Amino acid sequence: MNGEQSGLRICQTAHEELPALSLAIHRVLDGVPRQPARADFRFDPATPMIVSVTFTPWHGSSVTWRISRELLHHGLVEESGEGDVQMWPAPCDEGRAVWLLLESKGVSAVFELPAPALEEWLDATYGLVAVEAETDALDWDAFLTEVLDGREPSSDD
Numbered sequence: 001m002n003g004e005q006s007g008l009r010i011c012q013t014a015h016e017e018l019p020a021l022s023l024a025i026h027r028v029l030d031g032v033p034r035q036p037a038r039a040d041f042r043f044d045p046a047t048p049m050i051v052s053v054t055f056t057p058w059h060g061s062s063v064t065w066r067i068s069r070e071l072l073h074h075g076l077v078e079e080s081g082e083g084d085v086q087m088w089p090a091p092c093d094e095g096r097a098v099w100l101l102l103e104s105k106g107v108s109a110v111f112e113l114p115a116p117a118l119e120e121w122l123d124a125t126y127g128l129v130a131v132e133a134e135t136d137a138l139d140w141d142a143f144l145t146e147v148l149d150g151r152e153p154s155s156d157d
Helices: 067-077 115-130 131-137 138-146
Strands: 021-029 032-043 050-057 065-066 080-082 086-088 097-102 107-114
Touching: 021 115, 032 107, 032 115, 050 107, 065 067, 065 086, 067 086, 067 115, 086 138, 097 115, 107 115
Parallel strands: none
Antiparallel strands: 021 032, 021 107, 032 050, 050 065, 080 086, 086 097, 097 107
């Protein structure tokens, strides 16, 4: 998931804040030395299904992607995702790592991320909002009204 998400609106509720996770990562390129970068992961309990990740190369501008929290969680141990965003355990000599593939408009990038730090941070997000409670904050009535072009849902719809 990248760019703006539309559709579901979130009911406002008070939640704890989780500090962002800032990781030193590498962009993995064929035949080219790995390029260092930084990834800042942010979690908003009001939208618990999504993690915002801002990628900042050493030279250039940063870009933010909104990625499924479930995709990131599953990608720590097995291939996860399809299409624009995929993640899987990486072959790594030092510690555990995962590779994250991002594709947009015919351009792709693969990043190597340290798995232990990401896993610990993701576990903390599930401590704030369990997977079973992810949809509790969604305003389904507003979503249905928007989908139905402002018509009030009726029992016939």
